[in-house]
Amino acid sequence: MRKSPHPATSPTRRTVLKSTAAAAAGATLVPNPVSAASSVSAAAPTTAGDASEAVEITLSVNGHKHALTVEPRVTLLDALRERLALTGTKKGCDRGECGACTVLVDGERIKSCLTLAVMREGSAITTVEGLADGDRLHPVQEAFIRRDAFQCGGCTPGQIMSAVACIREGHTGSEEEIRQWMSGNICRCACYQNIVAAVADAAREGRG
């Protein structure tokens, strides 16, 4: 296993096992308050599930490598949110319909709820947390603020990642083209006119 440059956010197998032991110890100290004993698992609780099924992987996210142990069924989205504490990527539908979980994988926009973490070893993953250059926002992020291209912000990380890719793909030739190619990301606040304006702005800047 490769060494993680971010030990604080990247649990190693050892720390996972340690927290498992702590959780198990905690459970035995507390008298079972449930009258129906069958309701609480008799087995010692584990954290990462059946260790024999878990897989050690390394994910490269925003330029940093993270070693983690996950079950094969863990989606990239849940790996980012629940294992790497990268909660900027949002879960809206968990079935590829809303686009809130859009991230870049090797430069392409994908819905991170529809891909498994284990499938993305070796890929370069970019989330909304990795767009800005230090304090300097990415032109798409700046355009979203300038054009008021969000309200609640729930879809915004996905919209922004999608917009970055949309511009790179060259699908910003006209407002109509942007409208079509940004239609995979639902904004329930329906800030769409402002999203189109922001994407058009950022695309223009990119062409410089």
Add this chain to the structure above:
Amino acid sequence: MTSLVGRPVARVDGRAKVTGAARYPADNPVPGALHGFLVTSEVTKGEVTDIDTSAALAHPGVVAVLTHRDMPRLTVPPFPYLKGFIPMQDTVIHHAGQPVAIVVAHTVEQAHGAATLVAVRYRAERPRAVIDDAAESPYLPPPFRDRRNEFQRGDAAAAWAQAEICVEARCSSATRHHNPIEPHATTAQWDGDRLTLHETAQGVNLTKGVIAAVFALQTENVRVVAPYLGGGFGAKGPVWSHTIINAAAARILRRPVRLVLSRAQMYTMAGHRSEFRQHIRLGATRAGKLTALLTTTTAQLSNTDESIFNTCESARFLYDCPNLHIRQEGVRLDVATSSYMRSPETTAHFGLETALDELSWALDMDPLELRRRNHTEFNQETGQRFGSKHLLQCYDLASRAFGWSQRKRRPGATKDGDEYVGWGMATEMHTFAAMPSTASVTVGLDGKAVLRVATQDIGTGTYTIVSQIVADAMGVPLDAVQAHIGDTALPVAGVSAASATIASVCGSVDRAARAARDAVVRLAVADDRSPLFGVPSDEVETRHGHLIHTRNHERRDSYRAVVSRSGKPVEATGSVPNLPGLSYGVVFAEVRVHARLGSVRVTRVVTAHDIGRVMNRRTARGQVIGGVTWGIGHALMEHTVYDRNTGRVVNPNLSTYLVPVCADAPPALEALFVDEPDPGSTALGARGFGETPITGVPAAIGNAIYHATGRRVRDLPITQDKLL
């Protein structure tokens, strides 16, 4: 004096939202939290006869599977808990998707996986889920929260019988679901009898009260935290049962538990806009003056509550009509509890504005002129003159910008390529709520202001607007203000629903900020180390973080210097009771209807609104573009489909429940505002607004489709098949 209020200031929470730094309730790390997932009923009516949890319990990582056998006995709380019962207190099933068990595990995957292993047996009865299948006739439910369901003035039946011109229409609207992008999420953390909830709540204090009642806790022992919300639209205003069940599980297990509803669960567990029928009759003179307005509405109710949310405010208040009879009826069905959904009055307002359009054709009168002739400056129920109503100005502004005078007075008169082009309009009206609030402002040793108020930002711009107010009131730059909201540990404010936020918090925030300013000024003039020592307080003005003698600008001090010299922060509070009211507007829409395919595009929209003072034109416009597109969803696409045999929702997802996407939003949209401060406002001249700009959109679109094609569709949504 800088003036930020009224300017299109960029959102102060923008950076947090575009970088992913904003922590929504499901993002907040809670150490040691387990993950819960609900098992829900597969039948719609009947009871649970057996639950076998053994396979789920044997699943790795599962800590507990709790059912009705494990739940403590809980108290069904009052409003805003709408459901009428708490699931998992017994075995009765009232609707499909009702929670029957909660699986708690160490990871999300374990909880979801094990939930599929819980084997539930049911005794099922044949359900009735839609109005057409109702066993009994509609009835008039008792008042909901002291609000009547029947209104009468004059003699509407007699006036209708004697009217020179009569219009009668029957309209309908499908069940709708809010579908905020952020699913409902709750994390319960107990410390003895103290409970902290990280909750997707539109009203942290409302949620606190409900949860305290359920668990018989002292209210001060419940804390609800929601600094950001990924959309609510009413879905997160009431408290729903998953929050209660999850909190009970966390208490039993003595561990924090987080639960996030799946998208599908949001279609049975968190409210909806009811299926709706409306029978409307208008009587008028040949000059177009309304003489009678009769409307009876029918809403799909559950078997456990009888609350009517889609009410007829516009029929009561909008137009001058001496004879009125409204009945808001319901039918009991085996469905989940309905609730408020963004602009509840839209449903009934569609009928009124559609019938007015039909009346205009019957009179051969311009529909805008018809509305002008029925305009009133008086509250139709109290007879009092409205303090501020600029609807006629809205009509002028928007009709001019739209070019309404060029409208052809014949349906189907304009064709552009394969598409018929039509124009339609409707008046908009929304009754906004307002709640009392208290805010505090603390000026720190660094001279910066921290605002505290337990309101919420559901995307409407609360963070920004309250910061603008504090900056203006104190004379400090915007970046010297930090707003803390969305936490019951802060001074009390009300729910962010019914467009109440601005109307409920602006006054108290302004008062707190002014009081803090005055306190700092008093400190300065009493401090012999200050250049302002001895200056009368009323001769000190504040600008850009400085305190300046009004007559001698050389004598100046700063917030930072004054407060740091005093050695301790300055805090002040402000409270305002606040008043509800009405906001108005008008919407003009252009549609294009494909001659052979029946597909409808909304290509151009112009709105004008009277919302009192516009606090921030940018966020106000955001409400308009969002509202118009919500109206498009309501008019043309959104509908929840029930399987009439099983009573289950067959499209509980975003690929078959269609909401508008980017390509559906009108490419041309102009949002105009009258921007006249309301003298009766307790919110710096502003009124509640956010829900106003949906209310007329469905009717404007329907009316435009009639103008384009000559086809009158009264059943929403107007899907393609209805125009073929």
